[in-house]
Amino acid sequence: MSDDTLDDSAAPLVEHLAELRKRLIWAVLAFIVAMFAVYPFAMNVFNFLAKPICQALADGGQDCLLQLISPQEGFFVAINISLFGALVLSFPVIGFQLWRFVAPGLYKSEKNALLPFLIASPVMFFMGALFAYYVVLPMAFGFFLTFQQIGQESAGAVASGAGDAVAGAAATAGDAPLPGIVFQGSAQEYLGLTMKFVLSFGLCFQLPVLLVLLGKAGIVTSKGLAGFRKYAFVAILILAAIATPPDVISQIILFSAVYPLYEVAVVLIRMIEKKREAKLRAEGLWEEEDEE
Helix, strand or coil: CCHHHHHHHHHHHHHHHHHHHHHHHHHHHHHHHHHHHHHHHHHHHHHHHCHHHHHHHHHCCCCCCCECCCCCHHHHHHHHHHHHHHHHHHHHHHHHHHHHHHHHHCCHHHHHHHHHHHHHHHHHHHHHHHHHHHHHHHHHHHHHHHHCECCHHHHHHCCCCCCHHHHHHHHCCCCCCCCCECCCCEHHHHHHHHHHHHHHHHHHCCHHHHHHHHHHCCCCCHHHHHHCHHHHHHHHHHHHHHHCCCCHHHHHHHHHHHHHHHHHHHHHHHHHHHHHHHHHHHCCCCCHHHHC
């Protein structure tokens, strides 16, 4: 092979690497700009994320007080929020740069098939995040806080303004006062737990998008997924146990949200297969062996 042939074969690879470098630079710049844009509003975002725990505490007659365990914890809370917010804000730009890199190598039919999934993916992620924030977090924190035990003195010191019912319950414990067991959570630990919930549900809601994409590509079939149902049941249970904190309530909620999405994906893939079969039959290309 001559030197000219080697140079010609290497040129496309160099061009692809240069294009990839360009797209990565734009994606990183978008992330950095979004991070600096979010940082001044970090505490506003934290206040929004703290609403579920504050509401759960208010329902129990307690003040919403989150602690800074170390002097630098407040700074790291702001940094974590900036990183989290930057990922959310820059995701459309990152996805667009990924599309610009991949699209030139696709046929028009492939672009038309892939584009709906690129749109559905962030939509499903935000649906999962909203479900976690508005449904799962209030239920989870309400459950966690039931293990508190507010004694007579603790009721006045920690839960100022508690109702007569709470104080009366503490007073009926007998002659000896109850030991106070109250929530005094770390701000950074609470933020980490909340972000884990939001990200876990957002990612798990990608399941139907992934399965339908694989079904449209012919990698999986509705019949195969239906036969795999009992294994999927166990796999989603394991996924729920890994993705959520070690409590049964959160795992059951995540499983109850994700498994129906698996069944929805099976139905959507079956519709795609019927549409594909009808098209092939109309063109006279359908064979019985394909149906088998």
